[in-house]
Amino acid sequence: MNTVTCDLTVSLDGYVAGPNQTPEEPLGEGGEELHRWMFEEPEANAEAVKGILESGAYIMGRNMFAGPGAGPWAPDWRGWWGEEPPYHAPVFVLTHHPRPPLKMEGGTTFHFVADGIESALAQARNAAGDRNIAVAGGAETAAQFLSAGIIDELRLHIAPIILGGGARLLDGVGKLKLEPTETRGTGLVTHIRYRVTR
Amino acid sequence: MNTVTCDLTVSLDGYVAGPNQTPEEPLGEGGEELHRWMFEEPEANAEAVKGILESGAYIMGRNMFAGPGAGPWAPDWRGWWGEEPPYHAPVFVLTHHPRPPLKMEGGTTFHFVADGIESALAQARNAAGDRNIAVAGGAETAAQFLSAGIIDELRLHIAPIILGGGARLLDGVGKLKLEPTETRGTGLVTHIRYRVTR
Numbered sequence: 001m002n003t004v005t006c007d008l009t010v011s012l013d014g015y016v017a018g019p020n021q022t023p024e025e026p027l028g029e030g031g032e033e034l035h036r037w038m039f040e041e042p043e044a045n046a047e048a049v050k051g052i053l054e055s056g057a058y059i060m061g062r063n064m065f066a067g068p069g070a071g072p073w074a075p076d077w078r079g080w081w082g083e084e085p086p087y088h089a090p091v092f093v094l095t096h097h098p099r100p101p102l103k104m105e106g107g108t109t110f111h112f113v114a115d116g117i118e119s120a121l122a123q124a125r126n127a128a129g130d131r132n133i134a135v136a137g138g139a140e141t142a143a144q145f146l147s148a149g150i151i152d153e154l155r156l157h158i159a160p161i162i163l164g165g166g167a168r169l170l171d172g173v174g175k176l177k178l179e180p181t182e183t184r185g186t187g188l189v190t191h192i193r194y195r196v197t198r
Numbered sequence: 199m200n201t202v203t204c205d206l207t208v209s210l211d212g213y214v215a216g217p218n219q220t221p222e223e224p225l226g227e228g229g230e231e232l233h234r235w236m237f238e239e240p241e242a243n244a245e246a247v248k249g250i251l252e253s254g255a256y257i258m259g260r261n262m263f264a265g266p267g268a269g270p271w272a273p274d275w276r277g278w279w280g281e282e283p284p285y286h287a288p289v290f291v292l293t294h295h296p297r298p299p300l301k302m303e304g305g306t307t308f309h310f311v312a313d314g315i316e317s318a319l320a321q322a323r324n325a326a327g328d329r330n331i332a333v334a335g336g337a338e339t340a341a342q343f344l345s346a347g348i349i350d351e352l353r354l355h356i357a358p359i360i361l362g363g364g365a366r367l368l369d370g371v372g373k374l375k376l377e378p379t380e381t382r383g384t385g386l387v388t389h390i391r392y393r394v395t396r
Contacts (some may be wrong), residue, residue, distance in 0.1 A: 158377035
């Protein structure tokens with residue numbers, strides 16, 4: 001069976017986005033700071049970044065594809081990532097608004113799944129071959145997969161900031177059995193890999 | 199100036215104690231699990247444990263000395279640690295109920311400070327000489343010192359458990375400037391040292 005991974009950057013107080021998310025500020029107030037480690041220290045964090053983008057298939061929530069608070073998206077919305085998204089693999093987008101697959105450059109195709117997370121998982125397994133499946137976010141989708149016991153490895157990237165409000169990853173996920181298997185970091189982030197068992 | 203440190207064990211969802219703290223279960227439901235790393239892996243975590251107990255003076259909140267929800271303590275209450283507490287140094291207990299100093303075996307003396315955190319800090323500085331001062335807890339006291347910008351080094355010991363409720367360390371502490379300076383861990387805990395700047 002494919003390993004199901006989930007990479008998320010969180011603040012030290014557990015938020016994946018700051019308060020007051022808007023279309024202009026999709027990560028909320030202060031939320032951009034979460035990702036400084038990726039942009040300011042790409043070399044020191046190369047392995048962590050590589051881990052985020054080496055899967056054979058991805059699953060993401062509709063907010064991650066279309067933005068927080070967006071209504072039914074415009075039929076020509078093609079995601080946030082330009083014409084060549086960084087996934088280079090099939091991406092299964094959970095949605096209540098089905099539409100035909102959207103083939104981008106470089107191997108990324110967005111497939112829209114309207115019949116639930118188990119269906120998205122089954123389709124991702126078919127697509128991934130021997131490779132990992134990544135739950136790419138956002139927080140609500142990650143929490144849903146964690147609660148359902150589907151995620152095998154949770155990789156937290158803890159940014160040393162306090163957001164003080166926003167969307168929290170772990171509220172309401174219930175008891176999980178977690179074991180840290182690897183810890184490393186820089187001045188802008190601490191990476192912890194957790195094995196999640198049922 | 200002495201370095202002011204604060205060691206705290208937190209769950210992955212940020213709680214220093216579980217829900218429903220009682221005199222019988224002072225760490226709340228599931229809270230005992232937080233400290234498995236100390237008791238089950240003393241050798242692997244020897245350095246972290248040493249860091250908790252090497253200071254020249256300690257400051258603690260009254261709940262840590264007397265227990266959560268305790269009223270004015272019985273005048274003969276001598277703390278939780280038996281006749282030879284592990285501090286081997288002066289301990290300044292924040293309280294609204296002053297009482298004479300309590301000299302224990304092995305170098306620990308509890309001093310009761312009724313005039314606030316700055317006074318406790320000044321007295322701890324006098325007592326500590328060149329050594330560190332440790333804010334020993336509980337969560338409320340640690341948060342108060344963090345908010346006041348007094349803590350120089352926050353050492354978090356993150357237990358891989360989800361408590362789902364209880365007392366959270368970082369709620370309401372405001373913005374802090376944190377920089378991780380060291381990260382290590384075992385299968386039961388991840389240790390992160392943060393330099394806190396003002």
